[in-house]
Amino acid sequence: MEATLPRRLITTPTAGPLAALVLACVFFAVNSEQFLTGGNFSLIIQQVMVVGTLAIGQTLIILTAGIDLSNGAIMAFGGIVMTKLAVDSGLPPLLAIAAGLAVCAAFGLLNGLLVMKISLPPFIVTLGMLNVVFALTHIYSQDQTVTDLPPAMTYLGRTFNLGGTNVTYGSLLTILLFLLFAYLLGQTAWGRHVYALGNSPEVARLTGIRTNRLIVGVYTVAGLVYGIAALLLVSRTGVGDPQAGQTDNLDSITAVVLGGTSLFGGRGLVLGTLIGALIVGVFRNGLQLMGVPSIYQTLITGILVILAVTVDQLSRRRNR
Template sequence: MSSNPPTDGIHLADEFLDRSTPASRARDILLRYPALSPAIVLVIAVIIFGALNSNFLAPNNLSLIAQQVAIVGTVAAAQTIIILTAGIDLSVGAAMVFASMVMAQLAATAGGLPAVIALFIGFVVAMATGALNGLLVTRLKLPPFIATLGTLNIFVALTLLYSGGQTVIGADLPALLTWTGQAIEIGGVRVTTGVLIMVAVYIALAFMLGRTAWGRHVYAVGDDKDAARLAGIRVDRVLMSVYIAAGAILAIAAWLQIGRSNAAGPNAAADINLDSITAVVIGGTSLFGGRGIIWGTLLGALIVGVFRNGLSLAGVDTLYQTLAVGVLVIAAVSVDHWIRKAN
């Protein structure tokens, strides 16, 4: 008589544990390919809005969507690298507007600075806003939500004080500041220089996040700060670099905003914070940090642009468009929470 215990029960248990359901398989796929779900949503949205209104797929309308997405997408790119570290920045919109007003005011005043110098100072100001957020998070150890909620109000106040509440119109601005709004024709579709700059930002970030040590450190810090610190990563330095890099990207967004509107105003881009966060979470980047890809954010920004444009063509009131974007945020976070349960 064999002394080995029967293994039939163990094999049955293993078979039961290994059994997967369609839902769990779908969750595993979405976990491996975070950009898949926003790609599916984007295709479905384009098909639906194209069927509802024949003007939706017209070249002129597609060009308009691209121009709108250029600003949201660039701000969302800055938001992405912060959320990848398990943070969030509520001040991105205010920092962008502040930088745009600095650029415009310095270049437009009588006897103003040369456009290149005004643009450079605007970049310095935007990076300084990021550095301030980074210092509050790394030195004072404030939660990013609280720190950036405070700086949001600071940047709004500084913008109003600096500008006196006045808008600088395009006629008073040098050509360099409005250059990002110039259009070129590609395949029958008019695309602005700003759209091409946004794409360049995404290409650069995709390389930095996917092919450099800095990118690996960003993901590691977002996944587990304590483990990253034990692995020898200087967590505070990584966080500071992320917030400063985000500030530089916001300076680019400020430049694009001036070109897009052919003006610089203290009350521009009122919904940019909501839209940028929406683009990030719809794009598959986890609000808990450590997971997501930059191209998913671009898909998320396109979804936001498509929804706002499609609903506008359908005659839906602006308030309901914002409501729809809010629903998208809740749905995206819910899906992210469901996917994370696989871990």
């Protein structure tokens, strides 16, 4: 007997995270008059757009039962590459941006090749790549922040008026990226193959899916997404910062886990990741409006992650 619509909604991986987001919004709306304002919601989206974009790439990799600890470092290096090429080398801004995106995609490709060719665990590969890229960022930048960027590189940080609220173009791009990857994962053969790979690599291979090529492709696409995150970061801060992204790898994993994606692969939705990123943003924003010290924001985020992973583990055991 086919499940009813309400039952399908309740049992989707995003049902719990969405309920948590709604409850958090209600709680902070009751405790802060400033929370339910267009300007504050615009600020929340601006605060989560970089980590949220990183989390899109992280979602792709986690769906294949992998993980990427190097995405924040790759983003920082991409930002330094595009800003230094534009400012120090005088390269046209669009070419500099393209070069930064290409470099990030290349590191994603390298991650994928190492995972596939040498059969190393993704955790080890990306942990090593984290250190490599971190060092390259500081060597290439000479620990200097790149300033005086051309306007084209900060365009996504500009705002437009939407219903009396100023919204950045970068926020709009982030939402469009989530919709794009929601379509790719949910409505294309490529997306179905990604889920199949995460569920069982051997079964996926036996059904004719070129699993090795798919793994490399997923890591490369994720690297390209990290490059877009680098552009969003540059446009928001107005500088190329070699210190950027040092905790964003963990923040992106947090968003993915809170959004209902299983760390064991094969289960989850990219729109759930958006909800997870918003949960983190809403909690940090709401607690700040209430005057709660930032250390407690970190504490609550950690508790939420543990709860989310526990629920995922219990769900897996129940479904066996």
